[in-house]
Each structure stands twice: as C-alpha cells, then as structure tokens.
Amino acid sequence: MSQSRQINRSKRGVPIIAIVALALIFAGGLFLVAFDQGHIFSIAYGEQAFEDLFIHELTHDMRHAAGFPCH
C-alpha cells in the first residue's frame, strides 16, 4: 500500500536581484528628495539646473517636514 506524505517548504530566501533593485530605489529616492540641489537636472541642463533648483523646490516642503537640512 502506498503512502502519500505532504511536505511544506517555506520559500525564505531573499533574491539578490530584489535587494539590489530596492537598494537602488532607496538611494535614488533619498537623494532626489533629500539632497538634490540641481545635480540630477544638470545632466541635461548644465549649470542652469543649479540656478533653477527645480527638484529642490518641488521637494522643498517634504524636505523640511522629514527633517532634512534644506537651505
């Protein structure tokens, strides 16, 4: 007589690719909101981006509210 035995195996491993992707999102998002002073847009607009401070102004209120130094 054959016996059936159920084995439950928990998939506990965390994929490296997921950790790398989330780490990049963490670093990118943090820089964008908390520290950018025109750096990102300077790639496309050059020195003018440091004058316009487009992202800085857009994230200004959250930057203060989250406790990051702003100006």
Add this chain to the structure above:
Amino acid sequence: MSLGDSSMNTSIFLIIVLISGALAGLVWGSANLFLVEPYLDEAIGIENQNLFDSGEADDTLEFWIEYEGYRSWQKSGQILAGIILGTSIGSLFGIVFALSRNSLPGNDNIKKALILAGLMWFTIYFIPFLKYPANPPTVGEADTVVLRSILYLSFIAISGFGALIFYKISKRLNGKKKIISLIGYIVFISVLFFGMPENPDFVSAPMDLVNGFRIMSALTVSTYWIALGLILGILWNYFKPNKEVSSFT
C-alpha cells in the same frame, strides 16, 4: 541567486514592498499638508517680512502673485515627494523585513512588520531627530547646508549600522546575556549622541513656531512608519511572497 535556502517570489515581493512604501508615503504627504504646512507658511511669511525690511523685495501685488504661484508649486510637490521618499524608505524597510522576518517576535506578519517599523523609527529617525531636530524655513544658513546634511546622514547611518551590529551580537548570546548587547547599544549611541558636533546654525525664529513645527514633523514621520509597517504586514499576509510550497511524495 538568493540569501537563504531558496528564493521567494521576486515579483510579488518587489510589488508589495513598493506599493506599501508609496501608500505610506501618500499618507505622510497628505498628513503634512494639514499638520506641517501651516508652520511652513508662517515661517516663510517671516522670511518675506525680512526681505521687505531689508529692501531685498517690495511688498507689491506682483510679489504676492509670484509668491502664491511659487508656494502652490511647493505644496503640490509635498504629495509627490511623500510618495517618492515613502517608496525609498519603504524599499530599505522591505529589505530589512525580508531578511529579518524569521527572527522578529510574533507569529503574524503585521505584528512583525510593526515591531520592525518601531525599531527602525527609533534608530534611524527618532534618535537622529533628538540630536538634529527638523527646522522650518528661516532656520539654517545656506553656507552650512552641506555640513548639516553630512552630519545628519552620518548620524542616521552610524545609528542604523550600530543597531544592526549589536543585534548580530545579541544573536550570538544566550538567555539573559542578550541584555549585554542592549546595554552596548545604549552606551554606543550615547557616546555618538554627545560626541557628534552640534548643528552649527543659530535658531533665530520664534521658538513657539520652531517647537510646533518639530512636533508636527515628528507626528507625521511617526504616522508614516506606522502606516508602512501596517500596510506591508497586511500585504505580506495576503500575497505571501514566501508562501509555503507543498509537495507530495
């Protein structure tokens, strides 16, 4: 390739981490609009008055039209920035939760996620906040912004990694000896707290405004961490990215 004995469902894991971060960030940005914005408006009003008094700007209709457009732009960014920053911090939270879930106390993912959120709130937000509290506009010199950013970020990083190291030490200790790692962290963070340089800027704004702003800021950040733990715990329970695989022999 994975950290552990087998891999979880990558897509589901990434999606629930990003959604929980974005939703908690939406809650954060929305709470800021109601609780923090009035203090920001008041602080910027003081900045405007200083501009008029010093002659750098004139109190004209043109000024106020331009100002309203500028402030509307900044306020609209509050929600977007909340979602971006919420997703960013939520990503870090997702990594730590996935790696530490089995070690966290409790047998429910919501409870585990809330406990981890509390620990991360304490080590990478609250202790750094006590040392370098949030400031409204009018406080802070432009010349020192890089120094202040380095100090704040360094404190967060050292506090966070310190907690991680002492957690690893506690795992190697048995029973009551685990208290040694807790005492070690308290000593470590106390030395760091009193050893790190102070914020170099003088606070010239009214303290009622500054303290009110700081309390509301701390309240909304804390709301974010609670929402983050709650949402990720609920989504983890529902979608089970590491669900048990059944096989029959």
